[in-house]
Amino acid sequence: xxxxxxxxxxxxxxxxxxxxxxxxxxxxxxxxxxxxxxxxxxxxxxxxxxxxxxxxxxxxxxxxxxxxxxxxxxxxxxxxxxxxxxxxxxxxxxxxxxxxxxxxxxxxxx
Amino acid sequence: xxxxxxxxxxxxxxxxxxxxxxxxxxxxxxxxxxxxxxxxxxxxxxxxxxxxxxxxxxxxxxxxxxxxxxxxxxxxxxxxxxxxxxxxxxxxxxxxxxxxxxxxxxxxxxxxxxxxx
Numbered sequence: 001x002x003x004x005x006x007x008x009x010x011x012x013x014x015x016x017x018x019x020x021x022x023x024x025x026x027x028x029x030x031x032x033x034x035x036x037x038x039x040x041x042x043x044x045x046x047x048x049x050x051x052x053x054x055x056x057x058x059x060x061x062x063x064x065x066x067x068x069x070x071x072x073x074x075x076x077x078x079x080x081x082x083x084x085x086x087x088x089x090x091x092x093x094x095x096x097x098x099x100x101x102x103x104x105x106x107x108x109x110x
Numbered sequence: 111x112x113x114x115x116x117x118x119x120x121x122x123x124x125x126x127x128x129x130x131x132x133x134x135x136x137x138x139x140x141x142x143x144x145x146x147x148x149x150x151x152x153x154x155x156x157x158x159x160x161x162x163x164x165x166x167x168x169x170x171x172x173x174x175x176x177x178x179x180x181x182x183x184x185x186x187x188x189x190x191x192x193x194x195x196x197x198x199x200x201x202x203x204x205x206x207x208x209x210x211x212x213x214x215x216x217x218x219x220x221x222x223x224x225x226x227x
Contacts, residue, residue: 033216041147041198043218086153097143097155097166098216 006087006101013108019074021104023087026068033098034061034072035086043086046072077108112137114203114219122225128189131222135182135203141165142184143216144176147198159184160205191226198223 003026013019023032034046047054047061049070054061058077063070074081087101115134123129135142144156155168159178176186182203188195202216 035218040220041200041223042220043200043202045215045217048215088153097158097168098145098153099155100145100153102152 004087004089004099004101006085006104008104009102010105011107013077013106015078015108015110017077017108019077019081019106019108021072021085021087021106023070023072023101024068025070025089025091025099028092029065029068029089030092031090032063032070033088033090034070035088037084037086037103039083046085074106079108079110082107114201114217116199116201116219116222118222119220120223120225122227123191124227125191125193127191128187129191129224130185130187131199131201131224133184133186133201133203133219135184135201136217139203139205139217140182141203141205141214142178142182143202143204144184144186145200145202146170147200147221148196153200156186156199188224193226196224196226 005024007022032049036044036046049061049063058075060073084103084105086103088098090098117132133142141160143158145153146156147153156170157164157176158166162178173189178184198221200218200221202218204214204216
């Protein structure tokens, strides 16, 4: 079964802390996405990865294809980073649908 | 460049009615995917359209249908609404290069929040 698991489910941090959110998947993928969802529903695509590492501002995403694992890091966290972070993958052989993790709810306190 | 636009943003319907939701993708994008998000099930794939053809369909009953027009705008329809259809419906557009095999970033709309009473 093609599955995506995220951890932790909930995360509370103090402003300035370094944050890591993890995503593991069960079989080979062609791409992995990290998404951010704020209250109100809109989803923003943060990264799309198929290998290696990407950085955008304070956000860093890494993927280890052999270990079937990806991490999203937030450096110098800020209250505006409070959101739900969702990992989504496109499994090899699937034609276009994304399979989503349950999400990690991040709350950054000032 | 305008983002993905979904209309309406909010909708309240009665059980048994039908509903049509609309999604206008980013200009030049040819792929539109639809997703349902509920507190219990999270985000689930409904279907994907590419150049007016349904390429893939998720595990939803036949009451859920969709289509894509020549300008890439897409609609999804839910007939005979049930209380369990209450959800946030999101669409995402991608694939400006027009190659269905190419992985490209997905851009999501704000969603339509459907409440069935």
